[in-house]
Amino acid sequence: xxxxxxxxxxxxxxxxxxxxxxxxxxxxxxxxxxxxxxxxxxxxxxxxxxxxxxxxxxxxxxxxxxxxxxxxxxxxxxxxxxxxxxxxxxxxxxxxxxxxxxxxxxxxxxxxxxxxxxxxxxxxxxxxxxxxxxxxxxxxxxxxxxxxxxxxxxxxxxxxxxxxxxxxxxxxxxxxxxxxxxxxxxxxxxxxxxxxxxxxxxxxxxxxxxxxxxxxxxxxxxxxxxxxxxxxxxxxxxxxxxxxxxxxxxxxxxxxxxxxxxxxxxxxxxxxxxxxxxxxxx
Amino acid sequence: xxxxxxxxxxxxxxxxxxxxxxxxxxxxxxxxxxxxxxxxxxxxxxxxxxxxxxxxxxxxxxxxxxxxxxxxxxxxxxxxxxxxxxxxxxxxxxxxxxxxxxxxxxxxxxxxxxxxxxxxxxxxxxxxxxxxxxxxxxxxxxxxxxxxxxxxxxxxxxxxxxxxxxxxxxxxxxxxxxxxxxxxxxxxxxxxxxxxxxxxxxxxxxxxxxxxxxxxxxxxxxxxxxxxxxxxxxxxxxxxxxxxxxxxxxxxxxxxxxxxxxxxxxxxxxxxxxxxxxxxxxxxxxxxxxxxxxxxxxxxxxxxxxxxxxxxxxxxxxxxxxxxxxxxxxxxxxxxxxxxxxxxxxxxxxxxxxxxxxxxxxxxxxxxxxxxxxxxxxxxxxxxxxxxxxxxxxxxxxxxxxxxxxxxxxxxxxxxxxxxxxxxxxxxxxx
Numbered sequence: 249x250x251x252x253x254x255x256x257x258x259x260x261x262x263x264x265x266x267x268x269x270x271x272x273x274x275x276x277x278x279x280x281x282x283x284x285x286x287x288x289x290x291x292x293x294x295x296x297x298x299x300x301x302x303x304x305x306x307x308x309x310x311x312x313x314x315x316x317x318x319x320x321x322x323x324x325x326x327x328x329x330x331x332x333x334x335x336x337x338x339x340x341x342x343x344x345x346x347x348x349x350x351x352x353x354x355x356x357x358x359x360x361x362x363x364x365x366x367x368x369x370x371x372x373x374x375x376x377x378x379x380x381x382x383x384x385x386x387x388x389x390x391x392x393x394x395x396x397x398x399x400x401x402x403x404x405x406x407x408x409x410x411x412x413x414x415x416x417x418x419x420x421x422x423x424x425x426x427x428x429x430x431x432x433x434x435x436x437x438x439x440x441x442x443x444x445x446x447x448x449x450x451x452x453x454x455x456x457x458x459x460x461x462x463x464x465x466x467x468x469x470x471x472x473x474x475x476x477x478x479x480x481x482x483x484x485x486x487x488x489x490x491x492x493x494x495x496x497x498x499x500x501x502x503x504x505x506x507x508x509x510x511x512x513x514x515x516x517x518x519x520x521x522x523x524x525x526x527x528x529x530x
Numbered sequence: 531x532x533x534x535x536x537x538x539x540x541x542x543x544x545x546x547x548x549x550x551x552x553x554x555x556x557x558x559x560x561x562x563x564x565x566x567x568x569x570x571x572x573x574x575x576x577x578x579x580x581x582x583x584x585x586x587x588x589x590x591x592x593x594x595x596x597x598x599x600x601x602x603x604x605x606x607x608x609x610x611x612x613x614x615x616x617x618x619x620x621x622x623x624x625x626x627x628x629x630x631x632x633x634x635x636x637x638x639x640x641x642x643x644x645x646x647x648x649x650x651x652x653x654x655x656x657x658x659x660x661x662x663x664x665x666x667x668x669x670x671x672x673x674x675x676x677x678x679x680x681x682x683x684x685x686x687x688x689x690x691x692x693x694x695x696x697x698x699x700x701x702x703x704x705x706x707x708x709x710x711x712x713x714x715x716x717x718x719x720x721x722x723x724x725x726x727x728x729x730x731x732x733x734x735x736x737x738x739x740x741x742x743x744x745x746x747x748x749x750x751x752x753x754x755x756x757x758x759x760x761x762x763x764x765x766x767x768x769x770x771x772x773x774x775x776x777x778x779x780x781x782x783x784x785x786x787x788x789x790x791x792x793x794x795x796x797x798x799x800x801x802x803x804x805x806x807x808x809x810x811x812x813x814x815x816x817x818x819x820x821x822x823x824x825x826x827x828x829x830x831x832x833x834x835x836x837x838x839x840x841x842x843x844x845x846x847x848x849x850x851x852x853x854x855x856x857x858x859x860x861x862x863x864x865x866x867x868x869x870x871x872x873x874x875x876x877x878x879x880x881x882x883x884x885x886x887x888x889x890x891x892x893x894x895x896x897x898x899x900x901x902x903x904x905x906x907x908x909x910x911x912x913x914x915x916x917x918x919x920x921x922x923x924x925x926x927x928x929x930x931x932x933x934x935x936x937x938x939x940x941x942x943x944x945x946x947x948x949x950x951x952x953x954x955x956x957x958x959x960x961x
Contacts, residue, residue, distance in 0.1 A: 293756075293757070294560070297560040297756075298560075301560075306564065306565040306568045306569065307561045307562065307565040308568070308569055308572075308755075308756075309569075309754070309755060309756060309757075476608065476609060476610075476611075477572065477609065477610065477611050478611075
């Protein structure tokens with residue numbers, strides 16, 4: 249596999265714009281055989297603190313479980329924006345994510361980021377692809393993330409359905425959050441992800457959503473934060489994004505903790521599952 | 531038959547943890563009280579292996595506190611790795627909050643009501659609550675209570691342009707409108723505390739704190755936070771000469787002696803202390819640094835000018851000495867919180883003054899002079915800074931460790947003055 253080292257993090261707005269302009273030219277085919285690397289990336293501490301505040305974590309030096317994804321996402325977008333990537337980036341739906349934290353990471357550490365695409369595969373609802381982000385510090389692998397994206401296509405009943413998310417815990421809500429209409433803009437300001445479906449009802453409507461939708465990685469991070477400090481240490485999480493979370497809106501969180509294993513979820517007040525999350529402490 | 535209740539026992543100071551103190555709008559500008567208290571508590575948990583542990587209670591507080599933080603300490607516990615079954619409550623006694631919290635937990639341990647607990651405090655001068663003006667607040671309350679459009683209109687008609695100016699908290703006594711520095715300047719004048727002696731005390735505070743850092747004294751008392759590993763206010767190269775160049779900020783004219791250099795700056799930070807019974811400490815394999823022997827709180831009438839605002843410890847200490855049968859000279863180490871250099875010096879002067887000791891304290895003889903080589907040996911608030919409620923925990927933990935280094939039976943005295951004319955003092959003794 250070819251490795252390409254970048255000199256700095258790509259600009260997300262420019263990369264997303266480039267991906268949108270070139271979206272029509274995607275003709276399928278193989279995944280690019282390229283790993284994008286960004287060595288010695290430093291944490292933007294100001295953005296980190298605003299991210300911690302927005303997601304419900306304390307402002308602290310230990311990086312939240314999900315933060316390295318925010319740092320790696322510009323590389324994911326860059327890889328997907330390139331002409332060699334077979335699927336158009338606009339319209340890709342983040343359907344699942346898995347993260348492994350090998351040890352707690354501090355904001356003062358310099359992270360070597362590497363992103364590659366793999367496992368292009370048919371799915372009952374279209375085509376799936378995984379974008380894998382690995383973080384190493386001094387040659388030691390400290391963090392891994394696997395983001396699974398779906399390109400919606402014609403229904404294929406012969407293709408695998410993928411792993412079903414676990415059923416959410418039953419019972420009364422552990423928490424109820426009223427999500428403001430500007431939440432997507434707030435998250436864009438700290439993550440740099442200016443995907444229009446999160447920003448405003450009008451831009452979201454132009455892309456087929458009734459209102460702006462919350463960023464999946466925010467809903468994931470907010471739900472993890474509810475579980476407290478247990479995700480900061482060595483741990484593994486898996487999350488399934490089942491339905492978009494419309495803004496403004498009210499969601500309920502449900503939690504079941506069994507020793508070092510936790511199951512959490514978000515649902516609409518009517519009980520419709522929106523997100524399921526499993527966290528294992530190691 | 532009456533139910534069995536355990537007799538009193540001495541509570542042990544097992545350890546402590548704080549984050550470095552930051553200057554206002556400095557390294558911790560983005561952090562809230564809850565963030566900082568959680569960080570200090572989480573460091574205490576990590577150092578003493580308490581993850582998942584249910585403590586008897588955690589008691590802390592903040593002086594500058596948002597109304598949404600009504601359960602500040604409980605929220606910090608829930609955000610920490612402690613068992614969620616650890617109860618918590620908030621206390622507030624101005625600058626004495628941390629020491630008073632320590633005494634409260636220690637008393638419950640002494641009575642056998644709990645076996646262990648944590649006490650401390652936090653304050654942010656950067657993330658301070660801003661209140662709306664009193665006029666706007668009353669208008670909004672009337673608006674909220676209004677049931678008809680006419681009532682709503684009437685409520686809104688009460689709005690005045692001046693109402694929209696928000697109110698930041700001010701460091702003044704509500705009853706006198708005087709700042710703490712102005713009150714202290716009056717006391718400094720009354721006791722003839724010189725500029726030179728204040729600057730000497732301030733320089734010693736910086737020198738002692740820097741030396742304590744250099745020899746690793748704080749290595750097991752402090753967790754770095756948001757890029758700080760030492761107190762942001764610390765100036766190791768501070769000298770009497772450069773302090774002498776600063777202009778005075780409190781008091782007026784010839785008699786003004788107090789500067790930004792010999793007064794504590796507004797600061798952000800948090801501290802916590804781990805307390806327990808000897809048995810609990812032993813069961814957890816944790817060495818005991820010191821025991822809390824006794825404590826006393828005094829209050830003075832500063833409103834009528836009968837006594838200086840920050841002079842209550844001068845009254846509390848002799849009462850504590852009388853009860854424990856000790857003298858001021860019996861202590862190996864003494865910690866007098868440096869709200870201002872002049873506070874420490876006025877207090878020491880009062881204890882040496884035969885008239886004050888006779889007329890105000892009712893003593894036959896003055897308490898006498900304190901060997902200054904035993905005073906604030908690892909630096910105090912002038913160098914470290916003074917996040918109001920966090921100072922007590924800083925002092926208790928570092929004094930307990932310093933006494934433990936001196937050896938079994940070493941005794942230490944703590945004196946903390948507080949707004950409202952109050953003062954809390956306590957005695958620690960090394961195990």
